[in-house]
Amino acid sequence: MSKAEVIPQLMSVFQQYGYEGASITRFSEATGLKRASLYHYFPNGKSEMAAVVLNYLTQALKEQLLAPLRSDNSPADRIRAMNQNVDAFYQHGQQDCLLALLSIGEAHELFQEQVQQALNLWIDSLATVLAEAGITPTAARQRAEDAIVQIQGALVLTRGLNNTTTFERILNQLPETLLRPE
Amino acid sequence: MSKAEVIPQLMSVFQQYGYEGASITRFSEATGLKRASLYHYFPNGKSEMAAVVLNYLTQALKEQLLAPLRSDNSPADRIRAMNQNVDAFYQHGQQDCLLALLSIGEAHELFQEQVQQALNLWIDSLATVLAEAGITPTAARQRAEDAIVQIQGALVLTRGLNNTTTFERILNQLPETLLRPE
DNA sequence: CAGAATTTACCAAACGTTCGGTATATATTT
DNA sequence: AAATATATACCGAACGTTTGGTAAATTCTG
Numbered sequence A, B: 001m002s003k004a005e006v007i008p009q010l011m012s013v014f015q016q017y018g019y020e021g022a023s024i025t026r027f028s029e030a031t032g033l034k035r036a037s038l039y040h041y042f043p044n045g046k047s048e049m050a051a052v053v054l055n056y057l058t059q060a061l062k063e064q065l066l067a068p069l070r071s072d073n074s075p076a077d078r079i080r081a082m083n084q085n086v087d088a089f090y091q092h093g094q095q096d097c098l099l100a101l102l103s104i105g106e107a108h109e110l111f112q113e114q115v116q117q118a119l120n121l122w123i124d125s126l127a128t129v130l131a132e133a134g135i136t137p138t139a140a141r142q143r144a145e146d147a148i149v150q151i152q153g154a155l156v157l158t159r160g161l162n163n164t165t166t167f168e169r170i171l172n173q174l175p176e177t178l179l180r181p182e
Numbered sequence C: 001c002a003g004a005a006t007t008t009a010c011c012a013a014a015c016g017t018t019c020g021g022t023a024t025a026t027a028t029t030t
Numbered sequence D: 001a002a003a004t005a006t007a008t009a010c011c012g013a014a015c016g017t018t019t020g021g022t023a024a025a026t027t028c029t030g
Helices: A003-021 A024-031 A035-041 A045-070 A075-089 A105-132 A137-161 A165-179 B003-021 B024-031 B035-041 B045-070 B075-089 B105-132 B137-161 B165-179
Strands: none
Touching: A003 A024, A003 A035, A003 A045, A003 A105, A003 B003, A003 B105, A024 A035, A024 A045, A045 A075, A045 A105, A075 A105, A075 A165, A105 A137, A105 A165, A105 B003, A105 B137, A137 A165, A137 B105, A137 B137, A137 B165, A165 B137, B003 B024, B003 B035, B003 B045, B003 B105, B024 B035, B024 B045, B045 B075, B045 B105, B075 B105, B075 B165, B105 B137, B105 B165, B137 B165
16 A cells, blocks of 8 residues: 555544544554554654645645636636535535644644645635635635635534534535625 | 632643543643542543533533623624623633534544534524524524634634634624624 | 565553542531 | 541552554565
């Protein structure tokens, strides 16, 4: 099993248990590799695994969510495209956001910088599209923040209420909320 | 040191580290009690500690956030009152929400029911006020959900961006967002 | 055969938890 | 009031288990 195949499995464990709850044993069970074998690909252990997974996640974010924002369609269409991919990215709200999980406890100090960068990149990309749609730059930035707030909050509520309807509704109303006249 | 004095200290550890990251040693350091002494108040250990803390949190939620919603002021004033207390409750966004943290990993299965109840209670209380303000019942429920979504999402972003300005802004614009004409 | 991949065997440290016990305070009995 | 019993609060030491991690040996692959 190649390193590239292992990474998504590690990610899934991190997404389910958070950083401190994700144990090497759980990684072993998820990948089928013995605990020691994981140290072949990740000599620095758990923190390196999380760092690599975080890079992988950031790459996926860029390709799956941010790239559609840079197409030559209309701003509205581009936001709708991202939205659709957000739905898939978080598996209709059933998958926790790693960026949120890695902001907790021990992980917060370790990965704050990378998490912050990823979130800001997302916000900036969205704000750019909103500005192209004619929204004032400062308002565009705020609305972009609001979008991420709503996505993250919807994920929290999905877990807490054990029900994806809120996530779907939030996602559906997001494009018109973002593009409403000022 | 009485049990009542210990509970808030345990809560603070849970809020900082999540369920799996909160260790008995950290509880010991936070309270000043030795590890074994904690089992005097909580014979069933960590899970009981979290359960008691969750009850305590739910009580605080009722008293500090939901009670103001049942005053005889105008709906707008009541929402503003809750809002102000939300700000204090989460220490201007610097304090993570326990309900969100206890929805992760191992804790999810253990406390899902209590978390779900608390969130639904919050949403229902808000929806009632919005209905009193003349909002259609179904829309009131949705807007109440949106409010919790925004609060939770703002907390996530506050951690991720390491910056409370988003939280403050979201909170400030919440009353008029909730009470906007349909 | 060489190198990469994987395993077995092992470790110290931390985990949550239990045990046996000591003070100190509060009731109960004489 | 003094003596006795009971409960509360707390702790040191150890329990068995799991943690993250290492070293050496083996299997697989080009």
